[in-house]
Amino acid sequence: MNLEHDLQAITHQEHALVFPRFDAARAWKLGTFLRERAIARNHAIAIDVRTFGVPLFFCGLDGTTPDNSAWVRRKSNIVAHFRRSSYAVALRLQHTGATLADKYGLPAAEYAAAGGSFPITLAGVGAIGSVTVSGLTQRADHELVVEALCAELELDFAELALDKV
Numbered sequence: 475m476n477l478e479h480d481l482q483a484i485t486h487q488e489h490a491l492v493f494p495r496f497d498a499a500r501a502w503k504l505g506t507f508l509r510e511r512a513i514a515r516n517h518a519i520a521i522d523v524r525t526f527g528v529p530l531f532f533c534g535l536d537g538t539t540p541d542n543s544a545w546v547r548r549k550s551n552i553v554a555h556f557r558r559s560s561y562a563v564a565l566r567l568q569h570t571g572a573t574l575a576d577k578y579g580l581p582a583a584e585y586a587a588a589g590g591s592f593p594i595t596l597a598g599v600g601a602i603g604s605v606t607v608s609g610l611t612q613r614a615d616h617e618l619v620v621e622a623l624c625a626e627l628e629l630d631f632a633e634l635a636l637d638k639v
Contacts, residue, residue: 477569483636484562484616490634491623492595496602498530500626504605505531508622512607519609519618522546525594525602526554538609545608548586553593553604555580560606561589561616590615592623 493500501523508521518537523530534542552560555578564587567573574580574587589612593601605623607615617636624631 477565480636481562481565481569483634484559484565487620487634488559488562488593488595490629491592491620491627492597493627494597496525496594496596501525501530501603504622504626505533507625508605508607508618509533509535511618511622517609517618518542519607519615520546522550522604522606523594524550524604526604528603530603535609542608545586545588545590546606548582548584549588549591549608550604550606551585552587553591553601553606555585557593557601559589559593559616560587560591561612563587564589564612588612588615590619592616592619 505521505523512519512535518535520534520538520542522532549560552563556563567577567587574585575582590608591604591606594603594605596602605619607618610618620634621631624634
């Protein structure tokens, strides 16, 4: 993994994955896509789709634990705070050798700089929520979310995957 390459690729993803509109029905469709994809791949993950402050979809698949729900909450808090992908925040901290507590004073009990949460961005508005998964490696969590967003926005995932850009 090339850190700089991935940071640039994630920035590109964040600019490309923008919704013209977003509502509860779209959140359900996005969450259902993630659930179906995870079941087909035999992934034990927790899935959360929310606007900031309003949960719209949540599912814990067989094999998940309460830890997965806690990771979802902590990763989505990163997106709410920074309005960036949790993986971008994690990689930036790794690149600088900093921690959330040292650099921003954010407690680990409430925030997790780890891949798997991505902003739901509305055109002309900005980040309004997040879609989050937990249960795979942080890079795989991130890529699964990007894959789902690409499917929902009818974009080519192969063009936005981390290894592509």
